[in-house]
Amino acid sequence: MDRVRAAFEDFGRMILFAVEAAAWALRPPFRLDLVIAQMAFIGVGSAFIVGATGLAAGMVFSLQMNYALKQFAADGYVGGSVAFSLARELSPVFTALMVTGRAGSAISTELGTMRVTEQIDAMESMAVNPIQYLVVPRILAAILMFPVLTMVFNVIGYGGGFVMGVYVAQIPIGPFLEHTREFMEPSDILHGLFKAVVFGFIVSVITTWRGYAATGGSRGVGEGTTRGVVMSSIAVLAADYVITFIAVGT
């Protein structure tokens, strides 16, 4: 019972932390240089792993769809179904999970180490608000870069699917592209990008909070990082379901 209560208290404190971060984001000084540095870390630094995952997902999904659809002589629809699935589901979710593993864990570890070595207290003692200095740039950078990385995933994933579909599965290029155009609407891309924005917010709030609230030395930092990654991954999957349910219903 105590553990349940502690979990709810921790959740409540995290919500207050997010509200405080939102309030500090609107107050000067606006540290654009820190936001850009975090955009480079979260965005540029994650581009390779996101691209590689996108390529693998697109290639595999294309082969699987070809295997399934050719049984109905509908293999021309592979391109459309790959693009549609990537844009609405696979790209935002896989991107969020990969960036959580790479950048989210690093954020939790960095802030957790700063907390247990009193660097955050030192910052506060020098009249600098650590939420504004450390947390706000990371949240803003994640909100801005998750959609960009999702688009990277979309493009490379579709490219991989195209290569597999057209050159390996020998689907004629005409129907592959034509059915992609037929299936896809700009709203499908926007649906995925909206998810990416939400996931960026969720992952950055959870991972910064787990670092910021770390206690108990290196063990506490390790536990905080693990909890940050696990909680972020579960929250992304839960949020994906909720957004999809609201958007498309049953």
Add this chain to the structure above:
Amino acid sequence: MIEIVDLWKSFGDNHVLKGISLAIPKGQTYVVLGGSGSGKTVLMKHVIGLFKPDRGRVFVGGTEISSLEGKALTEARQLFGMVFQGAALFDSMTVFENVAFPLTEKRWRERPRASEIRERVVEKLKVVDLGEEVLGRYPAELSGGMRKRVALARALVSDPQVVLYDEPTTGLDPITTDYVDSMILNAKRKLGITSMVISHDIASAFKVADRLAVLYDGHLAAEGTPEEVRRSTDPFVQRFLALWFAKQ
């Protein structure tokens, strides 16, 4: 300069401070001695507003810092410099960036020009006997003693009225400990700074203190000049000091 009135603080069932009262006059060095886990750091963090008391009040320069929040608290903290136990230098920044941090993060109207920031950083590093060759180094490339000196330079760079030292000599060799003690005395003599030092290093405490207090079980077991504390009849204080005086 600093006045603490009937300060109480608990963390859950752990009652750390139980009605602490003390006063630190301007320009004096006040040392709080106590064993590990006695609540010394908690006491110091109340002075700079990092903790809120459960009961009691903390005044700094006539302002009740324990009642301040947000922007007012941030502004009040500009009176302080603080040297943390482990130095608490920012790992990702060079020595220059660390020492300059309190200046570069001032609001743009109050922020000195880049050339002045550099001058002040170099000047404060000189105060702690460090030259320009360390400016580009990262904290990981410095020895423990050098890190403490950089932390002191950072605490002094914005010309604070009060410097708080959290265990400044812990983990240092005797020569560096003596050096850090001299730094604390110099900061008081040359800059007229009011200092509060938290320590369990009895030798250092008696060397730098104008006044001393011994914290035990949430209370001040003894308080006064070093000589008065030395003559205290409190059993804990006698036991706490006995080992060191026996060695003298």
